[in-house]
Amino acid sequence: MFKSSLTIMKISGIPIRLHISFLVILPFFAFVIGSNINDIALLANVNPDNLGLNPYWLGLIMAILLFSSVVMHELSHSLVARSRGIEIKNITLMLLGGVAQLEDDNMPPRDETFMAFAGPLFSLVFGVLLLFVLRPLTGYINPDYSLVVYYLGYINIFLAFFNLLPAFPSDGGRILRSLIASRTSYLRATQIATAIGKAFAFIFGIIGLLYGQIILVLIAFFIYIGASQEYKMNQLRDAFSDFTVADLMTEDVVTVNENIKVQELLELMIREKHTGYPVVNDQGEITGCVTMEDTDKIEAKDKKLKNISEIMSCDIITVRPDESLFDAFVKMSKSDIGRLMVMDNGEMVGILTRSDVMKAYRLKLIQQKSME
Ligand SMILES: [Zn+2]
Numbered sequence: 102m103f104k105s106s107l108t109i110m111k112i113s114g115i116p117i118r119l120h121i122s123f124l125v126i127l128p129f130f131a132f133v134i135g136s137n138i139n140d141i142a143l144l145a146n147v148n149p150d151n152l153g154l155n156p157y158w159l160g161l162i163m164a165i166l167l168f169s170s171v172v173m174h175e176l177s178h179s180l181v182a183r184s185r186g187i188e189i190k191n192i193t194l195m196l197l198g199g200v201a202q203l204e205d206d207n208m209p210p211r212d213e214t215f216m217a218f219a220g221p222l223f224s225l226v227f228g229v230l231l232l233f234v235l236r237p238l239t240g241y242i243n244p245d246y247s248l249v250v251y252y253l254g255y256i257n258i259f260l261a262f263f264n265l266l267p268a269f270p271s272d273g274g275r276i277l278r279s280l281i282a283s284r285t286s287y288l289r290a291t292q293i294a295t296a297i298g299k300a301f302a303f304i305f306g307i308i309g310l311l312y313g314q315i316i317l318v319l320i321a322f323f324i325y326i327g328a329s330q331e332y333k334m335n336q337l338r339d340a341f342s343d344f345t346v347a348d349l350m351t352e353d354v355v356t357v358n359e360n361i362k363v364q365e366l367l368e369l370m371i372r373e374k375h376t377g378y379p380v381v382n383d384q385g386e387i388t389g390c391v392t393m394e395d396t397d398k399i400e401a402k403d404k405k406l407k408n409i410s411e412i413m414s415c416d417i418i419t420v421r422p423d424e425s426l427f428d429a430f431v432k433m434s435k436s437d438i439g440r441l442m443v444m445d446n447g448e449m450v451g452i453l454t455r456s457d458v459m460k461a462y463r464l465k466l467i468q469q470k471s472m473e
Pocket residue numbers: 174175178220221264272
């Protein structure tokens with residue numbers, strides 16, 4: 102999902118990445134802040150005429166500091182998550198704010214509450230320190246400096262409160278879900294939080310459109326999409342959590358030798374009614390897999406001449422038979438590969454295809470129907 106990102110630095114081992122949209126969004130913020138510098142200065146009790154720097158330079162500095170604040174906010178989430186044993190893959194700064202990518206986002210509700218609180222708590226404390234301690238202490242001697250500290254303090258306090266709104270999947274929304282989850286199932290809690298999140302998205306969207314606030318409309322859009330995705334993911338997690346890979350994999354896998362001709366493979370596909378096979382070498386070791394799509398890589402006249410080793414795709418992703426089906430599903434989606442090899446102690450014991458996984462989803466639906 103975040104392939105279009107660039108790692109800019111690492112903080113306590115966590116890669117901080119910039120999404121490509123950032124190339125547009127940073128100058129945009131710098132421009133918006135720069136254009137409104139007079140209003141901001143008046144709010145900050147600074148006479149705009151006394152500012153030394155060009156408004157757009159100030160805008161750029163403030164925009165960079167704004168996003169640095171977002172990184173620190175996300176870092177607070179991440180460090181708390183890590184202290185509770187959850188690994189953090191990276192923090193990605195995106196179009197709006199940041200996203201901390203967790204290795205495993207399925208954590209106990211209590212841990213999730215702590216983690217969700219950490220970000221806004223940091224933003225609030227940092228903002229209050231800037232506004233009420235640093236600014237008065239360091240005086241108002243330099244107007245540019247005074248303005249930047251004021252803005253940064255204000256924006257951090259805003260970040261704290263905005264993130265605490267229960268607009269799931271925001272921080273506040275996650276806290277709300279944990280609270281609801283203590284009374285009902287996690288899936289039901291996610292469903293309720295999602296509905297509330299979407300309601301917020303509509304309200305933000307309407308306000309944004311009425312007052313011409315594009316950023317608010319974008320936020321509304323992202324909350325809506327985020328809430329829907331999160332719910333869908335939880336639904337799948339719920340459906341797949343009862344199964345292991347071994348429950349649904351296809352055993353007795355037919356393999357093909359890498360030295361057979363493409364024509365022979367096509368005949369085998371017709372005979373066996375399978376469209377994909379693991380490929381083995383003469384020693385019986387798996388070297389890749391070959392699917393119907395791979396056969397399109399060569400011209401029809403070459404089908405009797407070329408070996409399948411020339412067309413097979415070599416990406417093999419493996420799973421263990423005792424792995425949960427949800428983990429296998431995540432691997433499948435991330436790598437965009439429709440077939441996983443099931444390996445046990447170096448030996449292939451089965452194959453798990455996308456349709457095997459979807460079978461589990463249907464089984465779960467039938468199970469639910471039978472209980473109604
Ligand atoms: Zn947050």
